[in-house]
Every structure is written in structure tokens, then in C-alpha cells.
Amino acid sequence: MSDLVHSLESMIRLASNPVLRTKAVDTVLALVAGGFHTSLVSYFMHRDLFSALMKYVHDVHSQSPGATSKAFVVVGVLSSYNKFESQNVYQNRLEDFVNEDTIRILVQQFAKISLSSRDRYIEAQDDYPPPWNLNSTLTMVGLRSLSGDANKPPPLTEEEVKVLFSSLPDYDASSILSLYSFVHANKLFAANLFNSPLDKDKLAPFSTFLSSTSYISHHAYRGQRQSTYAVLSLLSLRIMVEDTILAKKMSSTDSKMTVRLCRQRAPHLPLVTSPRIPATGILDLCTDILSHNLRKKLDVQLYGLALGIILRVITHLEQYKIRLQHHWAYIWGSLISLMRFLTQYASDLKYLRYIHRDLCSVLANLAAFCLSKGDGFLPDPASFDDLFYKLIEANEVLIKFKQAYCDSSSPSDQLNGSVEALLSVSTHYHNLLQAQHGKKTHQSPAAIQKVIKEGYETLNLESDQRFGEWERWRESNWKAELKKMMRVAVEDARLLALQ
Known part of the structure; x- marks a missing residue:
């Protein structure tokens, strides 16, 4: 097994073919998530893959942006393994990690996952009023067949929406465990999550994080998965709010950003569509x-x-x-x-x-x-x-x-x-x-x-x-609760590896 882990580490770090490197990351995710409750993961503790994974993220993100998300999930799973029972090498590496270029890549990748997660909720039920046009007017008065939307699939029924909401978020929500691990261990990561723009004319990562957290927590009552990811997201937010420097920026007019919050169930708060103080x-x-x-x-x-x-x-x-x-x-x-x-x-x-x-x-x-x-x-x-x-x-x-x-x-x-x-x-x-x-x-x-x-x-x-x-947040106060949440996220990471 040691030889296999060594080979995977070498492929992730050095292979010239990006596809091969990505398959090696997929294999690692399947092994560590599938064997999380066995001694199998101990081999990955003895053979530190952190630097190889970060090099992979830095090298591959421009060629295949989506490929880096699984590497992010791998780090979250490995840094959670037996973290309360023994020294975890990945936890230590997270604390010491200062490569800001790679951190920005990870932040941007998480922002894209958050945006995708939020959009799945919106696809199930669009909760914002549509802009006025002829099509929306015809639909409103019951003449959808005459509008330009007539050829589009009809809206989901109430029962279909309920079933879809019960299945959300998707398995890539396991990245929220990684987010928590990074934010808790690394202030530089938390600062970049708040400060980094995503791309020109697009939402900032912190905005997409708040938005996806809003949609997930809006439906937290639906089951353990939904509650787990809502709580992990709020834990990450709590840690950031407890940081004095970040808290000042969050209260500043210089940091205004557009945040889409969930409105899928009443009662509703006043609708704010313009940039606002975080x-x-x-x-x-x-x-x-x-x-x-x-x-x-x-x-x-x-x-x-x-x-x-x-x-x-x-x-x-x-x-x-x-x-x-x-x-x-x-x-x-x-x-x-x-x-x-x-x-x-x-x-x-x-x-x-x-x-x-x-x-x-x-x-x-x-x-x-x-x-x-x-x-x-x-x-x-x-x-x-x-x-x-x-x-x-x-x-x-x-x-x-x-x-x-x-x-x-x-x-x-x-x-x-x-x-x-x-x-x-x-x-x-x-x-x-x-x-x-x-x-x-x-x-x-x-x-x-x-x-x-x-x-x-x-x-x-x-x-x-x-x-x-x-x-201030102390993990030791939440050991039992965090272990339960880790189990949920790791199971989703296992299913993500099988996709």
C-alpha cells in the first residue's frame, strides 16, 4: 500500500499528462473518503501529499479549472482524519500554508462550487421576481402557450420541487468541510475569501459563499445533510466574523457587494438587489x-x-x-x-x-x-x-x-x-x-x-x-458534533469520487 501511495503522490506532483494527474487525484479521493473509517488513510498520513496536491492545483487550474475542486475536497478529508485523537500532518500544513497564488486559486474554485450549488436551488424554484417583458406578462395571465417560453419545459410541480430540494445540495458540497478546515487553520485563506474578486463583472467569492449558505440554510430543516452543510458554513462565517480585521472590513462601505439571499419561503425580508455592506x-x-x-x-x-x-x-x-x-x-x-x-x-x-x-x-x-x-x-x-x-x-x-x-x-x-x-x-x-x-x-x-x-x-x-x-471558536467544545458532520461530508466526498 505504501508503494501505491508513493506512486499516486509522484503522479499528482510530476506527471506530464494533466489527465493522468487528475485521475490520480480522483483515485486518492476514492481511497481516503471510502476508507476514512479504516486504517487505510494512515498511509496517506505517513506520506504527506499536501505539497503535491497544491502543486497540482497551481499547475492544472488554467487547463482544467473544475479539476481542482476534488483536490480541495481531498485536503478537507485528510485534514479531518483523527484530528482530535492524534497529530494530523495536513492540519499542520494548512496552518503553515502561505502560497497566496494557490490560495487565490482555491478560493476562486470554491466560489464557483458555491455559485453552482446556489444555482441548483434557483433551477428548482426561481425565487426572484422576473424582469418585466411580454413573455412574463403572457405567462402571468395564463397564456404561456403564446409566449416565447412555450417550447421550454413547464415549471416543476410542487411535489417535484420538494423531491429536488431534498436531494440538494449536490455531493460537491463536501467542499464546505474543506472550507471550514482552511478558514479555521489559515487566516490568509479567510482574508482572501473575503477580499478576492472572482472575475471581472462577476460576484466576489465572499458574496457567492453568503448566497449559497443562505439557500442551504433556508432548507436546513429538510434533513441531516442540509443541516450539516448549513452548520459548517456558519462555523466558517463565525470564525471570519471573530477576526477583528475582517469584521471591520465587513462593516465598511468600501466593501459593498451584491448578495443574493434566498427568498423561497415566507416570511421575506426586504428585497435588496443593489451592492450592500457585507x-x-x-x-x-x-x-x-x-x-x-x-x-x-x-x-x-x-x-x-x-x-x-x-x-x-x-x-x-x-x-x-x-x-x-x-x-x-x-x-x-x-x-x-x-x-x-x-x-x-x-x-x-x-x-x-x-x-x-x-x-x-x-x-x-x-x-x-x-x-x-x-x-x-x-x-x-x-x-x-x-x-x-x-x-x-x-x-x-x-x-x-x-x-x-x-x-x-x-x-x-x-x-x-x-x-x-x-x-x-x-x-x-x-x-x-x-x-x-x-x-x-x-x-x-x-x-x-x-x-x-x-x-x-x-x-x-x-x-x-x-x-x-x-x-472565540474552539473546536474542542464541539468534538462530538464535528465528528458527526465530518462523517456526512466524507460520505458525500466518497459519492463525489464515484461520479
């Missing part, structure tokens, strides 16, 4: 996740990551006093809706693993931080007032949320502290409303807005230093 695209992506994957068997990892990314973006904005123009009301609405859902189905949800630590605590912490520090990043008083308005409306929800998820025996717990801060504000305004308007069940929005403005003067807004706190 941070607003990230906030919309995560807000959409909160709205479109609600179910009794809640994906705690997915929701915790989405909330955590919103928290990291907002704490960065507040730290550098960046007042971001954004539709903040939709974020407030999503946070309250999630809290209402958690309360309504508390009997089913509160026993889910890590839901208190990874979801409820982050949710309450995020809301409390926005309440105490909102004047540092919100663009206008109206956005801040709207948060107060929604908290006042959600007073009963907050009380029930506290009863369901807060531990009365640990009053110093962060979750307890955050919920108490939210309740104190909501109760303060409820008392003011009752004092001014008696026991009227319903108050007009105008009356509530007036009370909000007047109540600022008497409001004792708690500002706990722990509001907005978050920990």
Missing part, C-alpha cells in the same frame, strides 16, 4: 435562518450559531461606533418570535441538549445587549424605539420564557441576568401604560410610542458588563 447581508442571512427552520425538534446548533453571529456583528458595530443603516425591526421581530416559539413549545424543547447554554442564553444576551447599547450602533432613535415597543408587546412572553428556561437556584447565571434586564424594561413601561391609561387591554401604537419617549427619563436601564460577551 455586514447587512450577514445579518439578513442569520435573521432568515431564525424564521425558516422552526420546528419542535429544533436545530440548536444552527440557531445558536445564527444568533451568535448576529451578536458578534453587533458587538463589533457598537465597539467601533458604526451606525449601520439596516432594517433592524426585522431582527427585533425575529428575536421575539423565536422567544415566543421557545415559550410555546417549552415542554418539548427545554430538554434538548445545550438549548439553555447555546440558544436561550445567547438569545437573551443578544436582546439585552441591544437594549443597553443600542444607541451605539443603531442609525436613528426610531430603530431603538421599535425594540422597546416589541419588548413591551412581549411582556407576557418574557415572563413565561423566564419560568420555562431560567434556573432560580442560579441568580447570577448569565441567562437569568439577561432575562431580568429585559423584564425590568418591559415591566417599567407596562406600569407607566397602566398608570396613564388605566386597565385598557389594548393600547394604540401612538400611545405606546409616547410612553416610550416619556419613560426614558425614569428608566433604570441595567448595563451588565456580561451583556454582549462571547467566546
